Structures are given as C-alpha cells and as structure tokens.
Amino acid sequence: xxxxxxxxxxxxxxxxxxxxxxxxxxxxxxxxxxxxxxxxxxxxxxxxxxxxxxxxxxxxxxxxxxxxxxxxxxxxxxxxxxxxxxxxxxxxxxxxxxxxxxxxxxxxxxxxxxxxxxxxxxxxxxxxxxxxxxxxxxxxxxxxxxxxxxxxxxxxxxxxxxxxxxxxxxxxxxxxxxxxxxxxxxxxxxxxxxxxxxxxxxxxxxxxxxxxxxxxxxxxxxxxxxxxxxxxxxxxxxxxxxxxxxxxxxxxxxxxxxxxxxxxxxxxxxxxxxxxxxxxxxxxxxxxxxxxxxxxxxxxxxxxxxxxxxxxxxxxxxxxxxxxxxxxxxxxxxxxxxxxxxxxxxxxxxxxxxxxxxxxxxxxxxxxxxxxxxxxxxxxxxxxxxxxxxxxxxxxxxxxxxxxxxxxxxxxxxxxxxxxxxxxxxxxxxxxxxxxxxxxxxxxxxxxxxxxxxxxxxxxxxxxxxxxxxxxxxxxxxxxxxxxxxxxxxxxxxxxxxxxxxxxxxxxxxxxxxxxxxxxxxxxxxxxxxxxxxxxxxxxxxxxxxxxxxxxxxxxxxxxxxxxxxxxxxxxxxxxxxxxxxxxxxxxxxxxxxxxxxxxxxxxxxxxxxxxxxxxxx
Ligand code: ST9
Ligand code: FAD
Numbered sequence: 001x002x003x004x005x006x007x008x009x010x011x012x013x014x015x016x017x018x019x020x021x022x023x024x025x026x027x028x029x030x031x032x033x034x035x036x037x038x039x040x041x042x043x044x045x046x047x048x049x050x051x052x053x054x055x056x057x058x059x060x061x062x063x064x065x066x067x068x069x070x071x072x073x074x075x076x077x078x079x080x081x082x083x084x085x086x087x088x089x090x091x092x093x094x095x096x097x098x099x100x101x102x103x104x105x106x107x108x109x110x111x112x113x114x115x116x117x118x119x120x121x122x123x124x125x126x127x128x129x130x131x132x133x134x135x136x137x138x139x140x141x142x143x144x145x146x147x148x149x150x151x152x153x154x155x156x157x158x159x160x161x162x163x164x165x166x167x168x169x170x171x172x173x174x175x176x177x178x179x180x181x182x183x184x185x186x187x188x189x190x191x192x193x194x195x196x197x198x199x200x201x202x203x204x205x206x207x208x209x210x211x212x213x214x215x216x217x218x219x220x221x222x223x224x225x226x227x228x229x230x231x232x233x234x235x236x237x238x239x240x241x242x243x244x245x246x247x248x249x250x251x252x253x254x255x256x257x258x259x260x261x262x263x264x265x266x267x268x269x270x271x272x273x274x275x276x277x278x279x280x281x282x283x284x285x286x287x288x289x290x291x292x293x294x295x296x297x298x299x300x301x302x303x304x305x306x307x308x309x310x311x312x313x314x315x316x317x318x319x320x321x322x323x324x325x326x327x328x329x330x331x332x333x334x335x336x337x338x339x340x341x342x343x344x345x346x347x348x349x350x351x352x353x354x355x356x357x358x359x360x361x362x363x364x365x366x367x368x369x370x371x372x373x374x375x376x377x378x379x380x381x382x383x384x385x386x387x388x389x390x391x392x393x394x395x396x397x398x399x400x401x402x403x404x405x406x407x408x409x410x411x412x413x414x415x416x417x418x419x420x421x422x423x424x425x426x427x428x429x430x431x432x433x434x435x436x437x438x439x440x441x442x443x444x445x446x447x448x449x450x451x452x453x454x455x456x457x458x459x460x461x462x463x464x465x466x467x468x469x470x471x472x473x474x475x476x477x478x479x480x481x482x483x484x485x486x487x488x489x490x491x492x493x494x495x496x497x498x499x500x501x502x503x504x505x506x507x508x509x510x511x512x513x514x515x516x517x518x519x520x521x522x523x524x525x526x527x528x529x530x531x532x533x534x535x536x537x538x539x540x541x542x543x544x545x546x547x548x549x550x551x552x553x554x555x556x557x558x559x560x561x562x563x564x565x566x567x568x569x570x571x572x573x574x575x576x577x578x579x580x581x582x583x584x585x586x587x588x589x590x591x592x593x594x595x596x597x598x599x600x601x602x603x604x605x606x607x608x609x610x611x612x613x614x615x616x617x618x
Contacts, residue, residue: 002050002051002054002055002121003054003057003058003318003322003437004049004050004053004054004057004120004121004122004318005050005317005318005321005322005325006046006049006050006116006117006120006121006317006318007317007321007366007370008042008043008046009577010317010367010370011042011113011116011370011374012039012042013558013561013577013581014113014370014371014374014375014558015038015109015110015113015374016035017561017565018371018374018554018557018558018561019109019374019375019378021035021038021107021109021110021378021381022034022035024107024109024381024385025037025038025107025110027385028385028388028389029098029099029105029384029388030105030106030107033106033107033110038110041095041110041114042110042113042114042117045092045114045117045118046117048086048087048090048092048117049117049118049120049121049122050121052082052083052086053083053086053087053117053118053121053122053125054121054122055079055083056077056079056080056082056083056122056267057121057122057437057440058434058437058440059077059079059080060077060079060080060122060124060266060267061264061266061267061440061444062434063077064077064266064267065077065080065202065259065266065267065269067201067256067258067259067269069258072201072255072256072257073201073203073256074201074202074203074256074259074269075203076202076203076204076267077267080124080125080267081203081204083122083125084125084128084129084204087118087125087129088129088157092114092118093129093132093133094132095110095111095114096111096115096132096133096136097132097133097135097136097154098136101132101135101136101139101150101151101154102132102151102154102155103132103154105388107381107384107385108377108378108380108381108383108384109374109377109378109380109381111377112306112310112373112374112377113374113377115307115310116310116313116314116317116370116373117314119307119310119311119314119315120311120314120315120317120318121318122267123265123268123311123314123315123444124265124267124268126307126311127198127199127268128159128199128202128204128205128268129157130159130160130199131153131154131157131158131159131160131205131208131209132153132154132157133303134153134160134162134209134211134300135149135150135151135153135154135160136150137211137296137299137300138150138153138211138234138287140299141287141288141290141292141296141299142287142288143288143289145242145285146234146285146287146288148242148243149209149234149242149285151245152207152240152245153209155245156205156206156207156245157205158205158206158207158208158209159199159202159204159205159207159208159209160199160208160209160210160211161197161198161199161200161208161209161210161211161273162198162211162297162300162301162304163194163197163200163210163211163212163213163273164176164194164213164297165194165195165196165197166178166192166193166194166195167193167195171453171454171456171457173213173227173230173294174225174226174227174228174229174230174294176192176213176214176215176230177192177215178190178191178192178193178194178212178213178214178215178275179191179192179214179215179216179217180214180215180216180217180223180231180233180284180286181216181217181218182216182217182218182219183283186285187283187284187285188214188216188233188283188284188285188286189276189281189282189283189284190212190214190233190235190254190275190276190282190283190284191275191276191282192214192274192275192276193257193272193273193274193275194212194272194273194275195271195272195273196260196270196271196272196451197210197256197270197271197272197273198268198269198270198271198451199268199269200256200269200270200271200272200273201237201255201256201259201269201271201273202269206238206247207236207237207238207240207247208236208237209234209235209236209237210234210235210236210237210254210273210284211232211233211234211235211287211297211300212232212233212234212235212275212284213230213231213232213233213293213294213297214230214231214233214275214293215229215230215231216229216231216286216291219291221291222291223291227293227294228294230293230294230297231286231287231291231292231293232286232287232292232293232296232297233284233285233286233287234284234285234287235252235254235275235282235283235284236252236284237251237252237254238250238251238252239251239252239283251280252280252282252283253275253276253277253278253279253280253281253282253283254273254274254275254276254282255273255274255277255278256269256271256272256273257271257272257273257274257277258271258272259271259272260272262447263443263446263447264440264442264443264444264445264446264447265443265444265447301452301453302404304452305404305405305407305408305452305453306373306376306377306404306407306408308408308412308448308451308452309369309372309373309404309407309408309411309412309448310373310407310411311445311448312369312411312412312415312416312445312448313366313369313370313372313373313411313415315415315419315441315444315445315448316362316365316366316369316414316415316418316419316423316445317366317370318437318441319362319366319418319419319423319424319437319438319441320359320362320363320365320366320423322423322436322437322438323358323359323362323422323423323424323426323427323438324359324362324363324426326426326427326430326436327348327349327350327355327359327426328348328350329348330348330349330427330428331346331347331348331349332346332347332348332349332428333346333347333349333352334346334347335347335351336351336352336353349426355426358422358425358426359422359426360583360584360587361418361422361587361591362418362422362423362426363580363584364555364584364585364587364588365414365415365418365551366418367555367558367581367584368551368552368554368555368584368588369411369414369415369551371551371554371555371558372403372406372407372410372411372547372550372551372554373407373411375403375550375554376400376403376404376406376407379396379399379400379403380396380400382396383396383397383400395473395474395477398466398470398473398474398477399474399477399478401465401466401470401474402462402466402467402470402474402475402478403550404466405458405459405461405462405466405543406462406543406546406547406550408448408452408453408458409449409453409455409457409458409459409462409540409543409547410458410543410544410546410547411448411547412445412448412449412455413449413455413544414547415445415448416442416445416446416448416449419438419441419442419445420442423438423441424438424439424441424442455540455543456539456540458543459539459540459541459542459543460536460539462539462542462543462546463510463513463535463539463542463543464539467510468514468517472510475510478550479503479507481553482499482503482549482550482553483500483503485499485553485556485557486499486500486503486553487500490560491559491560491563491582492556492559492560492563492582492585492586492589494589495552495556495559495585495586495589495590496556498552498589498590498593498594499549499552499553499556499589499593501593501596501597502545502548502549502552502593502596502597503549505545505596505597505599505600506542506545506546506548506549506596506600508600508604509538509541509542509545509599509600509603510542510546512538512603512604513534513535513538513539513542513603516531516532516534516535516606517531517532517535519531520532520535530608530611531608533608533611534606534607534608537606537610537611538603538606541599541602541603542603544599545596545599545600548592548593548595548596549593549596551588551592552585552588552589552592552593555581555584555585555588555589556585556589558581558584558585559581559582559584559585559586561581562577562578562579562581562582563578563582565578566578566579566582
C-alpha cells in the first residue's frame with residue numbers, strides 16, 4: 001500500500017471553485033487547456049505519484065545513497081534510480097518549462113497543484129529532476145552560449161545544483177570566500193569549499209551542472225564585499241562539447257568531498273563540494289557574462305522557496321490522511337459519556353473528543369496551507385499572463401514577493417509542528433514505528449524550516465524587504481481584500497468578525513515594528529539605534545501572525561463557496577466535503593485567531609531586556 005495519500009478533491013476545489021482558474025485556462029499560452037483537461041492531468045500525476053514515485057520513498061530512507069570517499073562518487077539505490085527514470089520518462093516535469101525550451105505552457109497554479117503530488121510522494125525525486133528547470137534561469141539570463149547549455153540541460157536531462165552555502169557563510173551568504181579567477185580564454189577557475197549542497201553528486205544523470213556563487217578576483221567593478229560582490233558561474237561536473245552536449249571524457253575539477261549523514265530526507269545527497277583542489281581546475285563560465293550573481297541566484301531561490309513550502313504542506317496533507325485512516329479503524333477505550341461503565345463497548349478513536357480536535361486541527365492546517373500555496377500560485381498566474389503578453393503586472397509581482405516568505409516560512413513551521421504534535425500523535429506508539437510513514441514524514445519535513453533561508457530569515461525578508469521597502473503596497477493590497485471580505489455580510493458572521501479583529505491585531509503589530517524601526521533611524525531626533533532589536537525580536541511573530549490571517553481568510557472564503565454548494569443541494573461525498581470545509585474554517589477561526597490578540601500584546605510589551613541580559617546569564 002502506498003504511503004502517499006493525495007487530496008485531489010481539495011486541489012481541484014482550490015483551483016476551480018475557490019480561485020476560478022477556468023479564467024486562466026483556454027487563453028493565451030494556456031489556450032489548449034480547459035478544466036476537464038487540467039483535472040485529467042492531475043488525476044494522471046496522482047496515479048503515478050501514489051504508485052511508482054511513492055514506491056521507493058521508504059527504501060531510499062532505509063538504504064540511502066552510498067558515498068565512496070576514495071572515488072568521491074555516489075551510488076544511488078536501484079529503486080530510487082527506477083523511480084527517477086519513471087518521472088523523467090513521464091515528461092510531467094515539462095509542465096514547469098516554457099514551450100520555447102521544450103516545455104508545455106502551463107499556468108503556475110496548475111503547475112504547483114501537479115508538483116504537490118511528486119513533492120508529497122517522494123520530494124527528493126523532484127530535486128534530482130530539477131536540472132531542466134534550472135535551464136530556464138540560464139535561458140533567461142544567458143548569452144547564446146549559455147542558452148546552448150540550457151538546451152543540453154533540458155534535452156539530455158542533466159542534473160543541476162544551486163551552490164551558495166559555505167562553512168562560514170550560511171544565512172549570511174555574503175560572507176562567502178570561494179573565489180573565481182578569470183582565464184585568458186574567457187573561462188573562470190573556481191577555488192573554494194562549499195557545503196550542504198543538495199544533489200551535488202549522484203549517478204542518476206550523465207552530467208551535473210553546478211550554479212555556483214563565487215567572488216571574482218582582480219575584476220574592476222566586481223568581487224567586492226557582501227552578496228553584491230558575488231557572481232554566478234556555471235561549472236559542469238564533466239566537460240562536454242558545447243554544440244552537441246556529448247561528454248568529452250574529461251572530468252572537471254569539482255568533487256563531492258563528503259556526503260552528510262542526516263536526520264531525514266536521507267535519499268537526497270547533501271554534499272561538501274570542493275572546487276579546484278588536486279591540481280585540476282574547476283572550470284566554469286560566467287552566466288550571461290555579467291556580474292550580477294545574487295540577483296540571478298535569487299531567481300532560483302524564489303522558485304526553490306515556493307517548492308520547499310509546497311513540499312512541507314504536501315507532507316502535512318499526506319500525514320493527516322494517514323492519521324485519519326488509522327483513527328477510523330483503531331479501537332481503543334469507551335465513549336467518554338460511558339467512561340465509568342466497564343461493560344461499555346469499545347469504540348474507534350475517532351469517537352474521542354481529543355482525537356476529533358486533533359484531526360480537525362490537522363485538516364484545517366493542511367487545507368489552509370494548500371490554499372495559501374495555490375492562492376500564491378494564482379498570483380503567479382497574473383505575472384505569467386502579463387509576461388506572455390510581453391508586459392508585466394507589477395502589483396502581482398509585489399504580492400507574490402510578499403506571499404513567498406509565508407509559503408516557505410510560515411508553511412514549513414506549521415506543517416512540521418502539526419505533523420509531529422498531531423499527525424504522528426494520532427497513531428499513538430505506532431506513530432513512532434517505521435511500519436508507518438509518520439516518523440519519516442516528521443524527520444523529512446524538519447529540513448523545510450531550515451534550508452532556503454531559515455524561518456528567522458523569512459521573517460526578516462517579509463518585514464524589511466516585502467513590507468518596509470515596498471512601502472506597504474502589497475500588504476495594503478492584500479489587507480484591503482481581507483478587510484472587505486470580513487466586512488461583507490455572508491456565512492459565518494462571527495468568524496468574519498474574528499477575522500476583522502485578527503487583521504487589526506496583525507496590522508497593529510506591523511505598525512508597531514515600523515515605529516520601532518523609525519525610532520532607530522539616526523536621522524530621527526531622539527532616536528536610539530538599539531530600537532531595531534525590538535523589530536528583530538518580533539519579525540518571526542509578524543510572519544506567523546500574517547500567515548494566520550491569510551489562511552483564515554482563505555478558509556472562510558472556501559466556507560462561503562461550500563455553504564453555497566450545500567444550499568444548492570450538494571449530496572453524498574460532495575456534501576461531506578463541503579460540510580468539512582465549513583467546519584475547518586470555523587475551527588481555524590475559533591482556535592487560531594484569538595491568539596493574535598495575545599501575540600499583539602506580547603509584541604507591544606517588547607523591551608530591550610533580552611538584549612541587555614549578559615550572555616553568561618543564558
Ligand atoms: C538551499 C537549497 O538551501 C535547498 C534545497 C535545494 C533544492 C534544489 C532543487 C530545487 C530547486 C529548483 C529550482 C530551479 C530553478 C528555478 C527557476 C525558475 C525560473 N527576493 O537584503 P540584501 C537579492 S540553497 C529577491 O542586501 P544581504 C537582491 O538582488 C541556500 N531577491 O541581502 C538584493 O539586492 P537589492 C539558500 C532578493 O544582507 C540582494 O539579494 N540560502 C531577496 O546582502 C542583496 O539583498 C539562503 O536562502 C528576495 N527575497 O544578504 C540564504 N532578498 O536589494 C538565506 C535578497 O538591490 N539568507 N535578494 O534588490 C538570506 O536570504 C539573506 O537574507 C541574504 C542577506 C543572503 C539575502
Ligand atoms: P546559520 O546561518 O549559522 O544559522 C544558525 C541559526 O542562527 C539559525 O537558527 C538562524 O535562523 C539564526 N540566524 C543566523 N543569522 C541570523 C540573523 N541575521 N538574524 C536572525 N537569526 C539568524 N545550501 C546551498 O547553497 N545549496 C543547497 O543545495 C543546500 N541544500 C541543503 C540541504 C540540507 C539538507 C541542509 C541542511 C542545508 C542545505 N543548504 C544548501 C544550506 C542551507 O541553506 C543553510 O543551512 C541555511 O541557509 C542556514 O545556514 P546555516 O546552516 O549556516 O545556519
């Protein structure tokens with residue numbers, strides 16, 4: 001039986017009933033798509049994900065890739081190789097690429113609904129298979145030479161990596177010391193050690209193209225301190241003929257010098273990569289022949305942050321559905337109303353109030369976070385449509401920027417916590433056993449709060465870059481929509497009022513942080529630069545509060561749709577589905593939103609005490 005349980009009904013509800021994606025299908029680059037085709041595509045991917053992709057999920061964890069430190073090679077487990085080949089042969093990865101690069105033009109909303117399936121069934125497969133998608137960044141930023149490399153990535157289905165992190169440069173990417181030395185023939189030699197590199201070495205593909213941030217040496221106007229001094233280089237594992245992509249047989253001087261042993265996602269290799277040791281240079285090209293590395297790399301990072309958030313919620317969703325299945329058959333104890341009666345019949349645990357609370361908590365987060373991902377993807381549809389017309393949609397771009405730290409930071413935090421405290425817990429002691437997938441889900445999902453920028457980094461990105469630097473434009477756009485919904489008469493009036501209050505609490509918190517920031521500005525009279533600490537003490541709090549508000553809004557909008565369907569006479573499984581939607585929205589509003597007032601009060605009471613405390617007192 002498959003570990004992976006998809007929720008196709010909910011994906012379809014979000015795409016078509018909540019977000020009205022029919023409006024995007026059938027037009028522009030999506031002219032060949034309609035709702036029926038989109039639903040058939042999703043069903044086909046779910047079938048593949050549940051069987052052939054999910055099949056090696058546990059195997060890859062129990063028998064992870066083997067690293068040979070002498071040859072500095074990795075041997076992947078056979079079942080994983082097979083699953084990878086199945087995914088590549090299926091061609092579903094082409095939904096991520098534009099037609100001009102061998103892809104199928106597909107709106108981001110449908111794309112992310114499709115990718116949720118592979119990310120829930122076997123997330124490392126997606127990462128190993130992302131080479132062609134990296135090709136898109138190279139295509140967009142590259143010279144004609146680079147575009148040729150991008151074509152090889154797609155046509156020959158090479159692997160690719162994003163290489164930023166160094167032992168002393170994690171969150172602080174700008175501290176990186178890896179150097180790039182220009183060569184007379186226009187290539188560069190990269191020298192240094194990077195660590196924690198996903199898919200840095202494996203034997204799944206004929207070649208791997210590394211996208212490496214390094215600091216150019218001796219180049220005027222480039223190579224200065226911090227992130228702005230970094231440039232982006234394409235460094236292949238094997239040298240190849242640029243025209244044909246055929247390997248020349250010459251190995252480049254970049255090697256995996258270690259593969260980490262980890263808590264989870266063990267099938268994904270996490271490599272230390274050494275460039276230019278042992279006398280063989282690590283030769284590469286400067287992407288686009290421009291020194292704009294961090295901005296170029298952030299095009300990859302933005303996609304990867306969306307991917308990590310989607311992986312997290314996909315795991316929570318399958319975790320919840322596994323817990324639900326277990327709870328429906330596990331018989332334990334008597335109904336609470338007959339607790340004192342030793343002869344009372346034993347019941348399934350779904351009869352116990354605390355299990356019901358826990359199941360509804362899991363359901364509401366899983367569904368809220370799926371809505372958050374797909375709502376964000378629907379904003380990306382606007383960006384995509386504008387681009388397809390040769391233009392831009394600046395507000396959609398800003399709103400997407402605002403939402404990304406919520407998808408990645410908030411989504412991964414909520415998913416990981418709920419998976420551990422609720423989904424695994426529902427199985428009792430059995431949840432702790434490797435007979436069930438929950439313990440692996442918990443181990444595999446923890447990474448989502450760490451890589452692609454930790455939660456602290458997401459909170460800072462949200463506040464400093466996506467709110468303050470944006471002058472609150474995207475936040476204002478979103479708040480206006482949430483406020484207008486909360487004020488409008490409709491189903492669940494009490495919950496709408498709670499949403500309005502929560503929006504006010506979150507807004508007050510943001511305003512407070514802006515005030516602290518101003519009062520830290522040396523240009524302002526009476527300022528104290530240390531007041532910026534009061535901001536830093538609360539950025540994660542604001543990230544979580546805004547996530548709660550957006551999720552409550554999306555669930556209440558879903559409940560409005562569901563109420564209408566019920567009034568129109570939905571029956572059978574549909575009636576159950578819509579009834580569950582309304583219940584999830586109410587439970588979320590009633591159990592989550594009241595906490596925002598407390599969070600606001602905590603933020604308001606922030607002092608510098610923690611910062612004044614001597615370190616020795618910790
Ligand atoms: C990692 C990988 O963890 C884990 C999984 C790997 C899976 C790989 C495979 C799957 C991915 C597939 C992708 C395929 C490709 C997709 C293509 C799609 C078409 N937004 O604030 P400043 C830029 S990897 C946009 O001064 P500091 C911007 O250019 C490791 N851009 O920062 C800015 O200049 P300006 C992940 C942003 O103080 C410049 O940076 N590691 C954004 O110098 C400087 O900004 C991390 O994520 C943004 N949000 O540096 C590091 N932010 O302002 C986390 C910055 O002029 N640390 N830029 O526009 C950080 O993010 C830090 O905040 C920092 C600070 C490094 C940015
Ligand atoms: P640190 O930056 O040392 O952070 C330690 C703690 O301090 C964290 O809690 C952090 O939130 C906090 N902190 C740090 N700075 C600040 C600050 N300014 N304000 C507030 N809090 C702060 N990197 C790649 O380049 N490519 C990859 O493919 C890749 N894959 C990875 C795969 C795995 C399995 C792992 C574990 C990591 C991977 N990484 C990769 C690296 C990953 O992105 C970093 O681990 C991450 O960015 C955090 O950096 P760090 O581990 O050095 O932690």
